[in-house]
Amino acid sequence: MDWTALWLSMRLAGWTVVVLLPVAVLMGRFLAYRQFRAKGLVEALVMLPLVLPPTVFGFYLLVAFGRNSPVGDLWQSLFAHQLVFSFEGLVAASVIFNLPFAIQPAQRGFEAVPVEVREAAACCGMSPVRSLWRVELPLAWPGLITAMVLTFAHTLGEFGIVLMVGGSIPGETKTIAIAIYDRVQGFDDQAAAIMSAVLVAISLFTIAVTYWLSARVGRRLS
Amino acid sequence: MALEVMARARTPIPLDVAFQVEPGELLALVGHSGAGKTTLLRTIAGLWRPQTGRVAVNGRAWLDTAAGVDLPTHRRRVGIVFQSYALFPHMTAVQNVMAAMDIPDKAEAERTLDLVNLHGLADRKPAQLSGGQQQRVAVARALARRPYALLLDEPFSAVDRATREKLYGEIIELRRHLAMPVVLVTHDMNEAQLLADRMVVIADGRAVREGTTAEVMADPDALRAMGIRELAAMLPAIIVEHAADGLTRLDAPTGSLFLPGVEGKPGTRVRVRIMAHEVILSRLRPEGLSAQNIIAGKVVRIVPGVGPGVIVYVDVAGHEILARITRRATDQMALAPGDTVHVILKSMSVARDHVARAPDPSQAAE
Numbered sequence: 001m002d003w004t005a006l007w008l009s010m011r012l013a014g015w016t017v018v019v020l021l022p023v024a025v026l027m028g029r030f031l032a033y034r035q036f037r038a039k040g041l042v043e044a045l046v047m048l049p050l051v052l053p054p055t056v057f058g059f060y061l062l063v064a065f066g067r068n069s070p071v072g073d074l075w076q077s078l079f080a081h082q083l084v085f086s087f088e089g090l091v092a093a094s095v096i097f098n099l100p101f102a103i104q105p106a107q108r109g110f111e112a113v114p115v116e117v118r119e120a121a122a123c124c125g126m127s128p129v130r131s132l133w134r135v136e137l138p139l140a141w142p143g144l145i146t147a148m149v150l151t152f153a154h155t156l157g158e159f160g161i162v163l164m165v166g167g168s169i170p171g172e173t174k175t176i177a178i179a180i181y182d183r184v185q186g187f188d189d190q191a192a193a194i195m196s197a198v199l200v201a202i203s204l205f206t207i208a209v210t211y212w213l214s215a216r217v218g219r220r221l222s
Numbered sequence: 223m224a225l226e227v228m229a230r231a232r233t234p235i236p237l238d239v240a241f242q243v244e245p246g247e248l249l250a251l252v253g254h255s256g257a258g259k260t261t262l263l264r265t266i267a268g269l270w271r272p273q274t275g276r277v278a279v280n281g282r283a284w285l286d287t288a289a290g291v292d293l294p295t296h297r298r299r300v301g302i303v304f305q306s307y308a309l310f311p312h313m314t315a316v317q318n319v320m321a322a323m324d325i326p327d328k329a330e331a332e333r334t335l336d337l338v339n340l341h342g343l344a345d346r347k348p349a350q351l352s353g354g355q356q357q358r359v360a361v362a363r364a365l366a367r368r369p370y371a372l373l374l375d376e377p378f379s380a381v382d383r384a385t386r387e388k389l390y391g392e393i394i395e396l397r398r399h400l401a402m403p404v405v406l407v408t409h410d411m412n413e414a415q416l417l418a419d420r421m422v423v424i425a426d427g428r429a430v431r432e433g434t435t436a437e438v439m440a441d442p443d444a445l446r447a448m449g450i451r452e453l454a455a456m457l458p459a460i461i462v463e464h465a466a467d468g469l470t471r472l473d474a475p476t477g478s479l480f481l482p483g484v485e486g487k488p489g490t491r492v493r494v495r496i497m498a499h500e501v502i503l504s505r506l507r508p509e510g511l512s513a514q515n516i517i518a519g520k521v522v523r524i525v526p527g528v529g530p531g532v533i534v535y536v537d538v539a540g541h542e543i544l545a546r547i548t549r550r551a552t553d554q555m556a557l558a559p560g561d562t563v564h565v566i567l568k569s570m571s572v573a574r575d576h577v578a579r580a581p582d583p584s585q586a587a588e
Contacts, residue, residue, distance in 0.1 A: 116308035
């Protein structure tokens with residue numbers, strides 16, 4: 001059992017969720033409420049990571065974060081190490097490839113808040129920020145929880161992009177999914193089996209907790 | 223705190239309406255769905271922006287497209303009751319009311335709920351309340367905002383008839399406490415006539431008629447847009463007694479009126495809507511007739527309609543009763559202004575929801 005890899009995966013998933021939560025709230029709310037001409041295009045872009053082969057997506061991220069890219073350059077000058085093949089680079093990639101898993105459910109959550117209820121909040125004198133906090137988030141949060149859980153579980157399992165952008169540096173970029181692959185390559189089937197089972201248990205647990213929470217919310221609101 | 227409204231737009235619906243509502247006055251915007259009534263209400267609240275418009279309360283502009291003023295909704299002191307009530311489903315009744323307060327005060331919110339007859343239901347969630355109760359919470363929430371204008375968007379359309387009758391009475395009662403202009407949007411002419419002081423008839427985004435409720439409801443031209451069958455007079459009356467047979471005797475300026483079971487204790491002031499098409503006229507006082515109400519009056523004027531009908535305005539003790547009868551009948555009776563006629567009204571022709579509590583004149587708005 002590779003505890004370092006498991007811990008790395010959990011940290012990666014945790015950071016991804018932390019960074020994506022505000023993005024999901026803002027983007028999901030924006031896409032749910034606003035009608036604009038390029039909306040279809042924006043929604044398609046958000047969904048793109050879902051359909052691209054991970055290697056293709058990982059390749060582009062590698063190019064975008066690499067030493068000769070503006071992003072890679074900036075990172076190098078700021079932190080004196082390169083963005084690719086680092087934990088930070090992995091978080092950045094993870095945030096991007098999880099966009100559809102975070103934004104889509106958040107958008108559905110905000111769409112479930114009736115328009116008149118939002119208007120009523122404004123008529124009660126609530127500013128947009130206050131309305132978000134007191135009315136929209138309490139009503140949209142099943143969608144946000146789903147977004148966060150999907151993001152967390154999906155990050156634990158992602159393989160191709162992590163390998164492309166992060167390589168497989170123990171303690172830095174070697175996630176549990178890659179560790180399992182390594183063990184199988186090294187004919188260590190027993191270790192691979194244990195780690196796979198742990199991953200299944202964690203995923204199952206997170207999803208069960210989500211369902212339990214959303215059922216509770218459903219009861220609270222009806 | 224008069225409310226001035228002017229709105230002009232070409233899209234998405236053509237709109238060109240201006241009106242003013244005085245403090246404590248209830249103005250009804252009436253018209254068919256799609257006429258632009260709700261859009262006007264949304265303009266006042268800042269939920270919709272016309273191409274050209276001005277909304278001002280007490281001279282202070284909330285919207286003035288000419289001057290570039292457009293306050294966001296949450297900066298306008300409006301209380302609004304939505305057709306769907308739009309209560310916050312995750313909050314209890316009292317929390318809903320508190321959400322509209324500048325400084326949330328539970329005791330004050332509970333007093334507001336008491337004011338709309340919701341005592342003891344403060345801790346229920348909207349889903350645990352009936353339609354009528356939800357409407358009352360919505361009214362309480364709108365009032366808790368301490369609004370400079372109270373806007374009611376078809377607030378009675380989602381409840382059953384019995385509840386609606388009760389809510390009419392409550393709104394009439396509540397108005398004693400309201401000092402701000404009130405705008406009611408409705409397509410129900412009965413509701414408008416029972417509740418409003420003044421009316422604006424909206425058709426295709428234009429105000430086709432504006433006037434006091436009595437003026438508008440007696441004007442066939444104004445009512446053509448809403449259906450001439452809505453033409454009706456309003457008679458003030460006081461409940462005298464409930465007879466054992468179910469009829470209620472009321473004291474009206476016209477003498478005694480007998481109507482089927484009117485709710486209220488003896489002494490209660492009510493207003494009775496008398497539909498013009500239900501009234502029969504007779505030159506002689508008829509005998510052996512089943513109708514329980516026969517009232518003598520004087521023909522004031524006769525206005526021909528576009529079809530076979532005419533409208534006869536009859537003065538009864540200073541109040542006007544309208545009769546919509548055929549031109550042929552007026553010819554046969556040789557009716558002319560100044561003639562004495564007997565107005566015949568079946569008790570059963572007055573529907574229960576055509577009688578409502580009258581505002582008590584002895585207690586004006588504070």
